Amino acid sequence: MSATDTVGDWRPCTPARHQLAEGARWHDGRLWYVDLLRGDLYRWSGLFDGPPEAVLSLGMPLGAVAPVAEPAGGWVAAAGDGVALLRPGDPPVWLARPARRADRAMRMNDGVCDPAGRFWAGSMDVGAASGAGGLYRVDTDGSVHQVLDGLTVPNGPVFSTDGRLMYLADSAQGTITRHTVDPATGVLVGTEVFVRFAVREGRPDGMTVDDRGDLWVALWGGGEVRCYGPDGSVRRSISVPTLHPSSVAFGGGRMFVTTARHRLGRPGRLAGAVLTRPSRVTAPAALAFA
Template sequence: MTAVEVAVREHAELGEGPTWDPAARRLLWVDILGSRVHTYDPASGRRTVMATEQHVGAAKPRTGGGLVVNLRDGVGLYDEGGAFRWLVHDPVPGRRGNDAAVAPDGSLWAGTMRYDEAAGGGSLTRFAPDGSATPVIPGVAVSNGTGWSPDGTHLYYIDSPTRRVDVCRLSEDGRRVEERRPLAAVEPGAGFPDGLTVDGDGCVWVALWDGAAIRRYTPDGTLDRTVELPVRRPTACAFGGPGLRDLYITTARTGPDRPHPLSGSLLVLPDAGQGAAAVPFEG
């Protein structure tokens, strides 16, 4: 692997949720507190920025174009022309959407959290394309990284204050968690696990908030790689670019009194490994 590079120099307050959009051949990512959805085309360098009316925890591509977004007050849809409508409008005072991911069946699994990060104030919910919502993991604090094993039988999941990466055995139809257990624990002083992605080998890459690093865990929970970063608060990672071999890393400026000059930028680790193709939301 080569050294980490700067893909997009930015001052995002809370950059999050990198996702490769294979149809558009671009990377999507959000600034949660800045209420912005960013795109980046690594081939041309072209960028776009779209403002949202609320804090936006995640943005994912939709089948046929447009975006599904996990907002403060629920899950919404943008069409290709930028027109917006709610899929599910469910405002709860003091709560917002956070990280989200699209399952192999095209449903959106969207997390929530309270702004004060109170225990039990968040959840992970499955949203079908028709908008029907099914709680998957209730009673968490900060619902964060979410991803699936290559065969779709297991879910990897992070509730950040637990300092754990959990692995969940799913029901046969993939819609429910039948068993949840710790896969790996992040030791005190090494930061908090935040966003994650699963590579083509089934290994789990985890961003360490306040840990200035990305870690890769094998499917049995063994730590086999650590990538040190210049910024203190990486938030999430995803594979993208030609062949899905470059690891893109979002970062945050919020918190430290004197953040690193690259905090809030989109970083990239070229040729980090083999990623897995993202599935668009079917709604």
């Protein structure tokens, strides 16, 4: 890593430049993320003298993972056209293939667990056809339920610490909606538009909720990460030294932002890097699938 790789407080975690790094999560004292289009899962120890470790490679798109609670361990993943349980060296164990359709090519995108241990993940048309996607909830018994349809490029969702609020971005529509959730059942009982973005601001991509209840959003095409209070006000905006930030996470006294080279005709030297900077913001570690 050269001195010229550092821009302001930002520096790349490793020399790697990914086509589409996504799904940043802090778990077990390390950063985990995916290279979505390649289907690779990585972890980074927090030491700047070595590359990230490739944990597994699926050979199909890998949108996001969440840890599975012990003693089972491993990961639950939004992968290919479905939801699967993953362990390094083993084939995927599919819980369901909700994005498998005969009339169009679909894939899963982002996903996360809620405080009750349910896994939520979105689907989309591979060409981002309007309204072709949906949001699915995987209950702790392994059953899979569609909870929303008519989505285009769903990202998130993310949850408040009590599990009663869910934020969901539709990147193509430039919106973040906020949903009231029954924490006992996972049923959505209310919906409102939380933020609507102008095209010039970028598109909302990966998100996280910090320990104060503020929502942090990576703005794809905007070169920025923005923080919103629960009332929808902008609390903070942080510039990122490349155009396509794709997800954000906090852990170990640092802020992490994944970025992409995808759809950049002339990507700069930091496009596709996983970037980090010191931060006093704290957030819950990635929640586990129960």
